[in-house]
Amino acid sequence: MRYLLRLLIISTLFFIGATNAWSQKIALSGKIVDAATFEPVSYATISVKGTTTGTRSDFDGSFHLTFTRTKDSVTITCVGYREKSVYVSDKATQNLTIRLQPSAQTLQEVRVGPKGYINPAWAILREIVKHKATNDPANLQSYQYKSYNRIELDASHLSDKLLRKKFIGQALSLADSLNVTDADHVPVLPLFLSETISNYYYRKSPEAKKEDIIHTRTKGIGFEDGTLLAQLTGSTFQQYNFYKNFVSAAGKDFVSPITDSWKGWYDYELDNRDAMVGDVKCFQISFKPKRPQDLAFTGTIWVVKDTYALYRIKATVQPASNLNFINQIKIEQQMGGNGKGPLLPNKTRILVEVDQLTKNSTGFLAKLYTTNTDITTGKTYGSDFFKKSISVADDAQAVDEHFWDTNRPDSITAAEKSVYHLIDTVKSLPTVKNYLIVADLLINGYYRAGKISYGPFLNTFSVNNVEGPRFRLGFRTNSSFDKKWILGGYVAYGMKDKEIKFGASVDYILSRKHWTEAGISYSHDLNQVALLSDSYLYQRNNLFAALTRFGPVAKRKPFDQDLITAYISRDLFKGFTEKVTLSNWSLDPLFAFRFQDNNPNVSQKMVVSELQLETKWSPGSQPLISETVNRPLSVKSKATAPVFTFRYTLGFKNFLGSDINYQKFSVNVIQTLKTGRFGRGKYSFSAGYIPSTVPFPLLENHLGNETALYNPNAFNLMHFFEFASDKYANLSYTQHFEGLLLNEIPFIAKLKWRLVGTANVLYGDLSSANRYNINQNPSISLSGLGSKPYIETGYGVENIFKFLRVDFIHRITYRDHAPAPDVNPKNFGIKVSAQLRL
Known part of the structure; x- marks a missing residue:
């Protein structure tokens, strides 16, 4: 017991x-x-x-x-x-x-039965579209808020080859010790991190934006200028509005889940009629694209029951979409307020996961987080309030870790805090420094060695039928040498013509606030008449300039040139730049050319002095201020805004030995167009007028293309020196259809091929005096256009193996025209080009 x-x-x-x-x-x-x-x-x-x-x-x-x-x-x-x-x-x-763990989200199939069942989500979608004008924050007359932005870029999914690199192993070991890992506990390599606190302002009419950056800090491998990065990582460029029919991200236009034509793009499922987001009662609706390859989202929306305003959204772009190199884009956004009236985003989170470009490269993970507080609407601003779009406080970077710990609207983890330290440590590794030098060489074309940068490397070697093998060595100073003075020069030698070519330049930055610079340069080198065009189709860039040194240069009428140029350029106000250039150059022909002598076999040297005034207006362009970059930088806050350029050129005789008086006028408009489900289009319209009588090199010699490569800046079925004009108008248009039509074909849809269309129309004419001047040169067979325009159109497929493009081009007019008796007209051509597009 x-x-x-x-x-x-x-x-x-x-x-x-x-x-x-x-x-x-x-x-x-x-x-x-x-x-x-x-x-x-x-x-x-x-x-x-x-x-x-x-x-x-x-x-x-x-x-x-x-x-x-x-x-x-x-x-x-x-x-x-x-x-x-x-x-x-x-x-x-x-x-x-x-x-x-994410699950594969599938929506139930909606069937229309005998009783005419209708998806209950459709009625809500109709009300969302009906109430857009009331709920869209873009219709607010003005608003302002305080914004916190955090951006992080990590290298992830490193290849086995990279993992064997000693410096990668050192960096990942440190990341592992600091618990900076991915979901599988595999360390990632942080490359960049920024935090920015700013005040953002918006006015609808006339539309204006302003951001005052109060505090910022940045750390990055290969990034040095915190002031410049602060302007790029603030609130100005982190704007997403799903009330628009298409949402722009990564340079693409994704159809919004609440687009006006929602039924043609998405399948919907009403998950919950009484979902709560905080204290706000919402409809919860899931959605997915009807066609997985479309540029559309998969996700969920929460819509306020009383007002049908979008209150929260989770939207993901899946790998099946017709995108390159991107595994996932995820946008999550929640509105502030109680659900009444137009609601502004209170919190936004964006994740972009980039795949490995090759099996021996690395992937990337970009994370963006924004919190907006102190939201105020309906405020009136003074006339000069928006004069400066982006400003950075002088002491913006003069804050310590304690400031960020106490002023972040949301706390971050210990691992997230350690990223700053990790980036500093990785930057100090000697091998990383060497990789940064190589990256700078690939991006900018110059090898940076202290205060001097050598290059551009694309021009180091070329081969053509005039110079033979050509070797070139060039340099320019960088910001480590001086933040205002930029010195440059080069020397080149041709093995066939045994001629030494050389050049030197001096540039000076007078002001970075309203970018103002001046410079003078001199060069003695080989040039080509075919490249003297004033047409805006031909835009000089390093790659194109390098390619023109290869191949049959003699067909493009080469000449020895001595060129001296002085210029001054200034941003008069936002998006408006004025440039004045004074130049003197000589044309010493390597072909039979005459302009003042009746002897057809005489090759005469021509000297030209000219003054050129150029005005460029780019509405929506946001200039950026940098103390370390020695060239003007800008970002277009309106990607589809047109860019206008006007040039007036005055040639005057008897100045520094010049031989000719003349005038030239030209104008260009270039613009990218968002065309909804048809993708994006881009046009360039140019027009010019030369009222003077001039030798044929000073006419508009329309640029042809006799190579197998497609050139968007040329008439691809036109021969060199086939047509010339002293008054002309040209419209060039390209339409990228993205996955339209091809996404409907099962096998092709998996290949992610995309349709592209082109058109090029040219009107032109020549005065009788300029026709006579051309006829005095038997070495050329130029002719003017008649009453009908020159037209070529094309269609093609791009994104073949993610980088190849094939164009099939037809010549519509002048099909029997040939620039010379022994040259046949090109009425059809297949051109190939390489491009990288997301």
Whole structure:
């Protein structure tokens, strides 16, 4: 009996102790994250298993839950993720990071039955579109807010070859020790991190934007100018509005899930009629593209029940979309306010996952996070308030770690804080410094060695039928030499003509605030008459200039040139640049040429002095200020705004030995067009007038293309020196159809080929005096255009193996025209080109 009583007392005490343990208060907190990307999972439900006790994570994935421990686990559920149960210990205070595995989100098929069943989500979508004008924040007359932006770029999915590199191993070992890893606990290599606090202002009419950057800090491997980066990483360029029919991201136009034509693009499912986002009652609707290859989103929207305003959205672009190199784009956005009236974004999170370009390269993970607070609407601003679009406070970078810890609107983890230290450490590795030198060479074309940069390397070697093998060595100073003075020069030698060519230049930056610079240069080198065109189709760049040194240069009428140029350029106001250039150059022909002598076999040297005034207006262009970059920089806040350029050229005789008086006028408009489901188009319109009588090299010799490569800056079925004009108008148009039509063909859709269309129309004429001058040169067979225009059109396929493009081009007019008796007209051609487009 004594032993039975003892056993009973012990059992009772154990039961009481166990009851106390299982009924104690537990304070559970933590963060819900995506197991694949480590991005926060917003508004996941956390419930104590077997009870009605629970809570939800906030926009940043954080949660706090206090409960009486009667069960040993909690269950986490969220749309788009697998349900997960997590064990809870008996500790009074616990902090957990819970990783949810994404699930393949599928929407139920909606069938129309005998009774005419209609998807209940459709009625809500119709109301969303109906109420757009009321809810779209773009219709607010003005607004302002304080904005916090954080941007991080990491190298991920490193190849086996890179992992064998000693410096990569050192960096990843350090990342692992600091717990900077991906979802599989594999260390990633942070490359760039920035935080910016700014005040942002907007006015609708007349439209104007302004951002005052108050505080900023940046760390990056290969990035030095914090002031420049602050202007790029602020709130100005992080704007997404899903009320528009198409949302621009990564240079593409993705159809919005609440587009006016929603039924033709998406399938919808009403998940919850009474979903709560904070204190706001919403409809919760899932959506997915009807065609996986379309540039469209998969995700969920939360729509305010009373006003049909978009309150929250999770939108993901999947790898099946017709995109290159991008595994995923994920945009998550929540509006501020109580659901009444136009709502501005309160929090935005963007994730872009870039695939490896090659098996021996690396992938990238870009994370962008924005929080907007102190939102105010309807304020009136003075006339000069928006005069300066972006400003950076003088002491913007003069804050320490304590400031950021106390002023971030949302806390960051210890691992996220350690990224700054990790970037500094990686930058100090000697091998990394060498890789940065190589990267600078590939991007800028120059090899930087201290204060001197050598290059451009594309011009180092070429071969043509006039110079033979040509070798060139050039240099220019960089910002380490001086932040205002830029010195440059080069020397070249041709093995066949045995001629030394050379050049030198001096440039001086007078002001960076309103970019103002002046310079003078001199060169003695070989040039080509075919490249003297004033047409805006021909835009000089390093690659094109290098290619013109190869091949049959003699066909393009080469000449020795001595050129001296002086210029001054200034940004008079935002987007408006004026440039004045004075030049003197000689044309010493390597072909039969005459302009003042009646002897057809005489080759005469011609000297020209000219003054050129150029005005360029780029509305929507945002100039950027940098103390380390020795060239003007700008970013277009309006990607589709046109760019206007006007040039007036005056040639005058008897100045520095010049032989000719003449005038030239020309104008150009270039613009990218968003054309909805038809992709993007781009046109260039040029017109010019030469009222003077001039030798044929000074006419507009329309640029032809006699190579197998497609040249968007030329008439691809026109021979060199086939047509010339002294008055002309030209329209060039290219339409990138993205995946239109080809996405409908199953096999082709998987290849991600895309249609492209082109058209080139030229009107031109020659005065009788200029026709006579041409006829005095038997070495040339130029002719003017008649009453009908020159037209060529084309169609093609791009994105073949992600970088090849093939164009099929037809010559519509002048099909029997030939520039010379022994030359046949080109009425059809197949041109190949290489390009990298997302």
